[in-house]
Amino acid sequence: MKQWLLGMTAVVALTAGALPALADGDLHIYNWGDYTNPKLIEKFEKQFNVKVTLDDYDSNETMLSKVRAGDTGYDIVVPSDYTVKIMIEEGLLEKTEPSQMANFKNVDPRFVNIYWDDGRHYSVPWQFGLTTFAVDTAKYSGDINTLAILFDPPAELKGKINMLDDMNSVIHAAERFLNVPRCSGDKGDLKKVNDLLQAAKPNWKTFSYDTITKMTSGDVAVTETWNGAAYRMRIAMPTVKFAMTKEVMEGWMDNVAVLKGAKNAENAKLFQNFIMDPENAALISDFAKYDNGIMGSHKFLPKEFGEAPEINPPAGTSSEFVPPCPPEVVEVYNKIWTNLKK
Amino acid sequence: MATTELTAPTPGPAAPEPAPSAQLSNAQQAAVRIEDKARISRWLLTAPAFVTISIFGVLPLLIIIIYSFLKAAPYGGVVWSPSVEAYVSFLFQADIFTDELVFSPDFLQIYVRSFIFAVGTTVICLFLGFPTAYFMATRSPRQRNWWVLLITIPFWSNLLVRTLAIMFIIRDEGLLNNVLIGLGITKAPITILYTDFAIVLGLFYSFLPFMVLPLYASLEKLDFRLVEAGYDLYASRPKVLFRIIIPLSRPGIIAGCLLVFIPALGAYVTPLILGGGRHMMIGDLIAQQFGSGRNWPLGAAQALILMSAVLVALFFYVRATTGKMKHGQG
Amino acid sequence: MAAVKGVDLRSQFGFHTIAIVCLVVLYFPILILIIFSVNANDIVAVFSGVSTRWYEKAFYNEEFHNAAKNTLIIAVSATIGSTIFATLAAVATTRVAPWRGQNAAYMVINLPLMVPEIITAVATLSFFALLGSKLGLNFGIGNIILAHLVFCIPFAYMPIRARLETMDLTLEGAAADLYATPLKTFWHVTMPLLMPGISSGAALAFIVSFDDFTITQLVAGPGQTTLPLYIWAMIRRPMTPEINAISTILLGISILFILISFWIAQRRKA
Numbered sequence: 001m002k003q004w005l006l007g008m009t010a011v012v013a014l015t016a017g018a019l020p021a022l023a024d025g026d027l028h029i030y031n032w033g034d035y036t037n038p039k040l041i042e043k044f045e046k047q048f049n050v051k052v053t054l055d056d057y058d059s060n061e062t063m064l065s066k067v068r069a070g071d072t073g074y075d076i077v078v079p080s081d082y083t084v085k086i087m088i089e090e091g092l093l094e095k096t097e098p099s100q101m102a103n104f105k106n107v108d109p110r111f112v113n114i115y116w117d118d119g120r121h122y123s124v125p126w127q128f129g130l131t132t133f134a135v136d137t138a139k140y141s142g143d144i145n146t147l148a149i150l151f152d153p154p155a156e157l158k159g160k161i162n163m164l165d166d167m168n169s170v171i172h173a174a175e176r177f178l179n180v181p182r183c184s185g186d187k188g189d190l191k192k193v194n195d196l197l198q199a200a201k202p203n204w205k206t207f208s209y210d211t212i213t214k215m216t217s218g219d220v221a222v223t224e225t226w227n228g229a230a231y232r233m234r235i236a237m238p239t240v241k242f243a244m245t246k247e248v249m250e251g252w253m254d255n256v257a258v259l260k261g262a263k264n265a266e267n268a269k270l271f272q273n274f275i276m277d278p279e280n281a282a283l284i285s286d287f288a289k290y291d292n293g294i295m296g297s298h299k300f301l302p303k304e305f306g307e308a309p310e311i312n313p314p315a316g317t318s319s320e321f322v323p324p325c326p327p328e329v330v331e332v333y334n335k336i337w338t339n340l341k342k
Numbered sequence: 343m344a345t346t347e348l349t350a351p352t353p354g355p356a357a358p359e360p361a362p363s364a365q366l367s368n369a370q371q372a373a374v375r376i377e378d379k380a381r382i383s384r385w386l387l388t389a390p391a392f393v394t395i396s397i398f399g400v401l402p403l404l405i406i407i408i409y410s411f412l413k414a415a416p417y418g419g420v421v422w423s424p425s426v427e428a429y430v431s432f433l434f435q436a437d438i439f440t441d442e443l444v445f446s447p448d449f450l451q452i453y454v455r456s457f458i459f460a461v462g463t464t465v466i467c468l469f470l471g472f473p474t475a476y477f478m479a480t481r482s483p484r485q486r487n488w489w490v491l492l493i494t495i496p497f498w499s500n501l502l503v504r505t506l507a508i509m510f511i512i513r514d515e516g517l518l519n520n521v522l523i524g525l526g527i528t529k530a531p532i533t534i535l536y537t538d539f540a541i542v543l544g545l546f547y548s549f550l551p552f553m554v555l556p557l558y559a560s561l562e563k564l565d566f567r568l569v570e571a572g573y574d575l576y577a578s579r580p581k582v583l584f585r586i587i588i589p590l591s592r593p594g595i596i597a598g599c600l601l602v603f604i605p606a607l608g609a610y611v612t613p614l615i616l617g618g619g620r621h622m623m624i625g626d627l628i629a630q631q632f633g634s635g636r637n638w639p640l641g642a643a644q645a646l647i648l649m650s651a652v653l654v655a656l657f658f659y660v661r662a663t664t665g666k667m668k669h670g671q672g
Numbered sequence: 673m674a675a676v677k678g679v680d681l682r683s684q685f686g687f688h689t690i691a692i693v694c695l696v697v698l699y700f701p702i703l704i705l706i707i708f709s710v711n712a713n714d715i716v717a718v719f720s721g722v723s724t725r726w727y728e729k730a731f732y733n734e735e736f737h738n739a740a741k742n743t744l745i746i747a748v749s750a751t752i753g754s755t756i757f758a759t760l761a762a763v764a765t766t767r768v769a770p771w772r773g774q775n776a777a778y779m780v781i782n783l784p785l786m787v788p789e790i791i792t793a794v795a796t797l798s799f800f801a802l803l804g805s806k807l808g809l810n811f812g813i814g815n816i817i818l819a820h821l822v823f824c825i826p827f828a829y830m831p832i833r834a835r836l837e838t839m840d841l842t843l844e845g846a847a848a849d850l851y852a853t854p855l856k857t858f859w860h861v862t863m864p865l866l867m868p869g870i871s872s873g874a875a876l877a878f879i880v881s882f883d884d885f886t887i888t889q890l891v892a893g894p895g896q897t898t899l900p901l902y903i904w905a906m907i908r909r910p911m912t913p914e915i916n917a918i919s920t921i922l923l924g925i926s927i928l929f930i931l932i933s934f935w936i937a938q939r940r941k942a
Contacts, residue, residue: 033905056905069801207619217717387764402795477691593837608788
């Protein structure tokens with residue numbers, strides 16, 4: 001028994017002691033799960049002789065909690081739009097001035113003067129997309145391009161809908177359907193939102209981020225989801241269509257930013273510049289199937305991707321990026337959400 | 343807490359007992375010496391566990407307690423200014439229109455729901471786990487270790503992948519329904535997934551070993567001569583079970599119930615996935631405060647209220663059972 | 673003569689059946705999990721044909737290697753550490769004459785059980801961040817192991833304690849009568865009798881550490897991703913049968929690990 005214990009400890013010590021090969025420098029990236037093309041990392045590692053580590057998170061809040069606590073050891077994080085704004089305001093990001101970098105000219109001008117980083121002083125576009133919903137047209141053949149599908153569904157779809165387990169996405173969608181402003185502090189508006197959600201809930205089957213499996217397994221016929229996920233669903237189930245609603249749609253963008261005080265800040269800046277190159281941006285999109293914010297990348301991507309309906313919203317539709325709501329409003333949102341899910 | 347050490351334990355053979363004559367026998371003298379050294383060494387023995395948990399478990403918890411008495415920062419995190427808002431808002435929320443504080447049962451509702459699920463899970467685990475543990479304990483000594491292994495191997499797979507597999511079996515178009523319909527037992531699919539039953543099933547699955555293993559540990563030592571004595575006295579099988587076997591395995595039952603009930607109260611990943619997320623559990627609720635809810639103090643307060651409730655419940659349970667146990671453990 | 677002569681006095685009505693049913697219920701999803709790891713289809717939920725490409729993918733997946741390695745290191749370390757600590761503590765706190773601080777010890781040891789995971793996660797994150805920034809203390813993957821130790825100890829402690837409480841002290845008394853030192857008594861008499869409790873405790877500690885996600889997620893640093901983190905972070909993305917393949921691989925490795933140590937233990941006994 002003693003020997004067994006010793007042996008076990010030896011094995012553990014040996015494996016723990018195995019050090020990674022040292023290189024010219026390191027880079028520690030903290031990104032969303034399954035969101036980074038290994039080929040992109042390899043290319044970067046070879047080009048700059050840097051050893052890259054990649055770790056995953058599943059939500060902005062997890063990443064934010066860790067970064068706020070401090071001393072994470074990460075150099076690069078990939079926050080979503082509103083999270084970038086929060087992080088800049090709390091002084092958590094390094095001002096790397098991507099606008100002065102060599103490849104900056106490739107950034108799509110639509111994404112330079114955005115609310116979370118006007119003029120791009122901290123962050124670089126990684127990928128962006130839309131959040132509405134996908135419908136299995138085999139189960140419903142009517143017009144799907146309206147939020148009424150979620151909030152006032154036709155009979156065939158009642159009870160077969162999955163919503164994202166995301167307070168902001170659901171509440172903002174309700175606001176769009178009711179045509180009230182986002183982050184509205186107006187009590188009357190908030191009450192309307194609450195009532196709408198309560199009325200719609202019986203039609204919803206589940207709340208989950210696992211949207212692709214829910215559709216492809218047949219658990220639901222409609223799911224609130226992101227356009228890249230819908231693209232994947234369509235490849236598996238050709239009858240799936242991504243709705244481009246007549247109401248304004250939710251847009252989001254993930255951005256590459258450098259943490260303040262990052263140990264490998266120079267390598268991190270190299271990485272920021274690196275991904276503004278169209279060929280590299282294409283690698284990013286090819287992996288997760290979302291569009292990137294760099295012009296000229298589409299010629300490096302397969303044609304089906306560039307022409308996919310999911311990343312080409314038709315004329316007449318529009319999308320918006322939504323800033324974080326003020327704390328008083330979030331408080332009420334929180335109540336509405338708890339009320340919805342209790 | 344829920345065991346006998348709160349009362350004076352029945353004196354073991356090592357406890358010094360003043361003999362009728364003034365002289366202590368050799369064995370008793372040796373026992374006294376051992377007892378003295380043992381008192382000091384007991385502290386040393388508990389030290390590793392005690393110190394580790396004190397530093398890396400209790401100290402961090404103090405941070406949370408402090409957080410619960412602070413104000414929430416606008417985008418998450420805390421602001422270092424004291425406030426009892428978090429605790430007040432557990433029961434009283436400002437009405438949307440009047441800004442008056444009204445009693446809000448929302449959180450209580452969620453707590454009660456989790457509590458019911460935890461109790462249900464514990465009961466089911468006990469009813470099904472006891473026979474399983476008993477079965478394992480009555481195998482031949484060589485086989486027993488393999489059974490312990492067998493019970494734990496399923497849990498060396500990843501939770502999420504395992505849950506997906508369970509979903510594959512129980513969903514409307516899943517394996518179970520296909521088999522049932524194929525065999526003609528039912529015509530329409532039985533809805534299991536995303537119901538409360540699925541949650542209980544998932545919790546039962548996750549927590550079964552936490553009931554079985556402690557039970558097994560205590561049942562394995564069961565002295566079957568006592569069982570035989572029961573039969574010798576013409577007791578029926580159920581009587582032997584309830585009057586002899588179960589009371590003797592009480593430590594295992596208590597350990598198992600604690601190891602299932604308490605974590606089940608805070609469980610939320612499995613219920614979230616299998617239940618569909620339409621109803622929050624406590625774990626969900628608290629996690630929400632540290633996430634997009636952006637209210638750390640509230641999350642901390644909710645957790646502390648939960649822990650206090652558990653402590654109070656345990657305290658009363660111990661009070662109630664200590665008397666009984668003193669009697670039963672003769 | 674026993675009233676139920678001729679029948680195994682140990683068996684109870686229906687227990688055998690219930691035990692087998694429980695085991696079947698436990699293993700069936702695992703079987704599905706393994707079968708789906710050779711699913712030719714991209715989509716995790718639909719089976720269409722057999723293919724080993726996911727194992728190939730897993731084989732070349734460096735992130736998986738790193739995550740698996742970390743998971744095993746952490747789980748094994750936490751299991752060994754917590755089982756040892758728990759055994760020592762259990763022996764000192766069970767069925768002994770009451771000593772000052774015994775209750776405090778019991779409460780502290782079982783405290784981690786009561787704390788919701790997300791709270792432990794945030795608390796430990798804040799604590800280690802404080803240690804790191806104010807005292808410059810960072811144990812690398814040791815941080816995670818320490819965090820795991822904390823919640824594994826009560827899981828190891830309870831079965832061992834339950835075992836101790838059911839045990840008969842006369843054997844130890846006999847050893848004392850024979851002038852055996854407490855240490856010798858412990859090693860040669862108590863420990864072997866305690867083994868089913870210790871192995872139960874170790875098994876529980878391993879399970880709890882192996883699958884931990886909430887706490888590890890907030891405490892892990894760069895390069896310290898574990899398998900639960902890796903798989904969970906994929907939930908918003910299309911999940912392919914690769915996760916089945918990597919689960920099966922890790923399951924296989926763990927089983928192999930244990931079988932080898934069993935075999936070594938048997939060899940020693942012989």
